[in-house]
Amino acid sequence: MAARASALVRSALPPLTVFLTVAALWHGATAILNIPAFVLPGPADVAREAFANGARLVSATGLTAIAALSGFCASLVIGCLIGFAFSQWPLVRSSCYPYAIFLQTVPIVAIAPLIIIWFGTGLQSVILVAFIVSLFPMITNATAGLTTLDRDLLALFRLYHASRWQTLTKLRLPAAVPFVIAGAKTSSGLSVIGAIVGEFFAGYGAERYGLGYLITLTSGQLKTAYLFSAVLCSTALGLVMFGAISAIGNAVLNRWFRHQTHG
Amino acid sequence: MTTRRPAPSSLRSLGDGLTGSPALVAEGVGLTYAGGIEALRNVDLTVADGQFVSIVGPSGCGKSTFLKAVAGLIPITHGTLTLRGDSDRRADVAFVFQSPTLLTWRTVLGNVELPNELRGGGRSTARSHARELLALVGLADFADRFPSELSGGMQMRVSLARALMTDPRIMLLDEPFGALDDLTRQRLNEDLHRIWLRDRWTGLFVTHNVSEAVYLSDRVVVMSSRPGQIVADVPIELSIPRTPDHRSDPGFAAYVREIGARLREEV
Numbered sequence: 001m002a003a004r005a006s007a008l009v010r011s012a013l014p015p016l017t018v019f020l021t022v023a024a025l026w027h028g029a030t031a032i033l034n035i036p037a038f039v040l041p042g043p044a045d046v047a048r049e050a051f052a053n054g055a056r057l058v059s060a061t062g063l064t065a066i067a068a069l070s071g072f073c074a075s076l077v078i079g080c081l082i083g084f085a086f087s088q089w090p091l092v093r094s095s096c097y098p099y100a101i102f103l104q105t106v107p108i109v110a111i112a113p114l115i116i117i118w119f120g121t122g123l124q125s126v127i128l129v130a131f132i133v134s135l136f137p138m139i140t141n142a143t144a145g146l147t148t149l150d151r152d153l154l155a156l157f158r159l160y161h162a163s164r165w166q167t168l169t170k171l172r173l174p175a176a177v178p179f180v181i182a183g184a185k186t187s188s189g190l191s192v193i194g195a196i197v198g199e200f201f202a203g204y205g206a207e208r209y210g211l212g213y214l215i216t217l218t219s220g221q222l223k224t225a226y227l228f229s230a231v232l233c234s235t236a237l238g239l240v241m242f243g244a245i246s247a248i249g250n251a252v253l254n255r256w257f258r259h260q261t262h263g
Numbered sequence: 264m265t266t267r268r269p270a271p272s273s274l275r276s277l278g279d280g281l282t283g284s285p286a287l288v289a290e291g292v293g294l295t296y297a298g299g300i301e302a303l304r305n306v307d308l309t310v311a312d313g314q315f316v317s318i319v320g321p322s323g324c325g326k327s328t329f330l331k332a333v334a335g336l337i338p339i340t341h342g343t344l345t346l347r348g349d350s351d352r353r354a355d356v357a358f359v360f361q362s363p364t365l366l367t368w369r370t371v372l373g374n375v376e377l378p379n380e381l382r383g384g385g386r387s388t389a390r391s392h393a394r395e396l397l398a399l400v401g402l403a404d405f406a407d408r409f410p411s412e413l414s415g416g417m418q419m420r421v422s423l424a425r426a427l428m429t430d431p432r433i434m435l436l437d438e439p440f441g442a443l444d445d446l447t448r449q450r451l452n453e454d455l456h457r458i459w460l461r462d463r464w465t466g467l468f469v470t471h472n473v474s475e476a477v478y479l480s481d482r483v484v485v486m487s488s489r490p491g492q493i494v495a496d497v498p499i500e501l502s503i504p505r506t507p508d509h510r511s512d513p514g515f516a517a518y519v520r521e522i523g524a525r526l527r528e529e530v
Contacts, residue, residue, distance in 0.1 A: 152360040155336050159358050160381040160429075170380070174368045256368035256409070 041225035050229035056214070061233045064195050064210035067123060068241060071130025072191035076184055078131075079138020086139070087146035087172070104136040108194065112201045126198035126210065133194030134187035138180070145179025146172050178257050181249035188245040192238040211237070284348045286312045286433055286465035287333065293341030293490075294325070294332060302328045304490035306342070310482075312432075315459055315466035317476035317483045319522065321530045325491030326469045327361075330435050333467065334358050346433060357431035359439045363418035365410040371397065371421050372406040378428040389428075396424040399458060416447040423455065427462070434459075436468045440475065449507070452478050456505050473526065477518045478505055485522060487529045495525045 023043045029035070030042035037045050050057060082100070086093035112129050119125045149172065157167045199212025209217075211234045218227040287310040294303040302325040310316050318326045331337045333344060334356055347355065357378075365374045372393055379389040397403050400420040410418055419439055426434060436455075440448040452475055459466055459479075470476050476483045477499055485495035499518055501509055509515050 150364065152362065152364045153366070155331070155334075156358065156360070156364055157381065158336065159334060159356065160378050162381040166381055170377070171366070174366070177368075257411075 038222045038224045045225040046228040049225040053226060057233050060211045060214045061237055065237055067126040068130050068191040068195035070127045071194055072134055072188055074131045075135040075138045075187055079135050080142045082139045083142025083146060086143040100139050108133050108197055112197055116201045121202040123204055125202045126195055129198030130191045130194035134191040137186040138183045141179045141183025145176030178253055184245050188241045189238050192241050196234055285309050286347055288345045291342035292339050292344055295340050301490040304492050306493055310465055312465055313463040314481045315479055317468040317470055317480040318486055319473055319476050319526055320486030321488045324486045324488045326486050327437050330437050330469050334435050355432040357426035357434050359422055359426045359436040361438045361441055363422040365418060365421055367410050370407050370409060374421055375424045375428055396427050400424045416443050431464055433465045438469050460504055473519050473523045483522055485525050497522055
């Protein structure tokens with residue numbers, strides 16, 4: 001237990017030191033150079049604003065989290081289904097893949113307003129933006145997972161006259177899981193970005209808004225310290241999402257997919 | 264040492280009186296890939312039921328390709344291949360690959376049961392059969408472990424047990440111990456030999472390790488570099504069962520030297 005605690009201290013100490021150093025330099029710079037708070041607030045200003053608006057920040061972070069998580073879950077499910085279709089029917093893949101790349105290359109900031117026009121302001125549009133942004137890595141990873149297979153394992157299944165269904169359920173689907181996990185890690189971070197971009201354009205109405213809306217609002221009013229605290233909340237949300245998905249994914253990988261040793 | 268022995272005399276080299284139709288007859292087998300690369304040319308090989316034959320040859324000579332063709336995993340382009348007088352070549356055949364090829368998400372027991380599941384066999388008898396086979400390969404206590412918890416040698420034992428699951432009459436082994444250290448390889452050779460003596464399936468064993476081939480086999484066949492052809496067929500007339508003592512037997516050393524010399528001509 002003591003060893004564990006000291007290991008935790010050892011791993012937490014260097015980044016903590018960096019954090020404190022940067023905060024100190026930042027504070028010193030704003031104080032000495034006399035930078036106005038609306039241009040660059042010091043860490044103390046940010047902390048003060050964060051505490052003063054704590055309730056608002058928490059509710060905004062919660063709403064953004066709901067949107068991001070919903071978008072992420074949708075892309076997880078739909079991405080896997082599309083990947084499955086791509087892997088099973090090459091014609092579907094070759095005819096639809098270029099349009100899947102569209103998801104990756106389209107500037108989401110450009111089409112978010114369109115989505116608001118079509119689907120209205122509100123949670124549904126924000127979820128849709130988060131979904132579009134996080135879908136592509138799921139599709140590519142699920143497709144790769146379902147089509148990349150150990151040739152000898154496939155030969156083994158052929159040798160025992162395994163049906164297509166057996167090969168799918170006993171080999172292809174389980175073998176794709178590590179790929180899906182890798183895709184989910186990427187998607188989880190992207191879904192937070194997507195939700196915030198969506199919120200730039202759509203509030204949830206009646207004094208309910210997420211971090212993205214809060215960011216545009218506070219930047220418009222030059223409440224820069226408040227803006228900083230909202231940005232920090234966005235970053236923290238992204239980290240928590242990524243961390244949670246990674247932790248779940250790594251637990252699954254460690255249990256079932258550790259690489260075979262050959263020695 | 265005899266080169267190009269005709270099939271009937273090689274049948275007699277078995278020494279324990281097994282008769283009946285041969286387990287494997289390859290006649291004029293050739294395999295040319297679509298790209299024009301000729302992997303095998305005019306391979307003739309007859310293996311009697313219950314015989315253990317090793318194929319040695321330089322790397323890339325097509326010996327693994329031949330084994331996969333026998334298993335029906337790669338179609339041949341010339342000649343005929345018959346297993347136990349049957350044209351459906353995949354019947355009764357088990358294959359052990361170079362790597363353990365285990366499903367990492369299944370337990371050891373689950374991996375051994377796989378062939379039975381794929382063939383739609385009964386579950387309860389399969390479980391006890393799988394446990395017997397794990398005991399046979401010395402892994403009775405590891406049934407509920409995952410492959411990643413096992414060493415390379417142990418994973419190969421699981422792979423062997425899995426191959427035995429369907430009570431095959433023909434075992435095709437494609438350099439199964441190539442990745443293992445010498446000591447582990449020798450132990451596995453001894454266990455494989457013991458299992459073969461127990462079951463007397465027909466064994467076709469590909470390796471580039473001559474000593475291993477001599478230890479396990481009734482006959483060692485030497486294949487030339489690509490396109491693979493059989494250039495020597497050496498009956499190993501050492502007493503059976505083989506024991507670790509055989510490795511220090513002068514006769515054993517003479518076989519290893521002869522086959523090694525023949526092999527070096529091909530490299």
